[in-house]
Amino acid sequence: MSRLDTAEPEPPSAPRPAEAPTATPRPAAFLDRDGTLNVEVGYAHRPDQISWIDGAVAAIRRLNRAGWWVIVITNQAGVAYGYYDEETVRALHRWMTADLAARGARVDAFYYCPHHATRGLGRYRVACDCRKPGPGLLRQAMADFPVDPARSFILGDKPSDGAAGHALGIAGHLYRGGDLDTLVSRLMAESGA
Structure with missing residues (x-):
């Protein structure tokens, strides 16, 4: 399991973001990356492969303005398969952070899983949580x-x-296409936050 704070481009073991979390719990939008925030292209790992889903940047800005945590949760089996390494994932997340910032949006942190239980190579062949x-x-x-x-x-x-959310009592929703901002607006309203 790896994490990249977006306040500063640091390694996964870095301390919390510069905007330190407060003691008061806030709602969080846990967002998948490929196929939810950016168009699915199959093992995206370079900036030229990233095209934001319609409404994705606006949805992140909406969440930011409302005081929600915006946290990206992504499986990155391409690392396990040897297509690219973890630094490539972190570099892409730093680029995404910068591109979003230029558009007035912020992801608070990226978390990614580089493992695969059956097809992973070497240390990445792990049945993990x-x-x-x-x-x-x-x-x-x-x-x-x-x-x-x-x-x-x-x-x-x-x-x-x-399913990952349900295991922890967090409402899970399926993105099936369309304007992401419209969907996020509805989910925020339904959350009661």
């Missing part, structure tokens, strides 16, 4: 940030995304 549908990445994010799980949600393009 952090690969969705396992809840490990969300559990770690909730240890790092004061999250109110009852008012939070996870949104992704696969049933495994929602």
